[in-house]
Amino acid sequence: MKDKTTAALMAFFLGGFGAHRFYLGQIGLGFLYLLFCWTLIPTYPNVFLV
Secondary structure: OOHHHHHHHHHHHHHHOOOOHHHOOOOHHHHHHHHHHHHHOOHHHHHHOO
């Protein structure tokens, strides 16, 4: 099990790039975040889910 505190910190600092999703093993979502990071779309779920 991955540490949720580490995932939350990664989401806060690197969430737009999907680093926390890769860390949690959610590779598909990580690639979606990485694909859309330039549009700021991934920023909104990070604000509400963390």
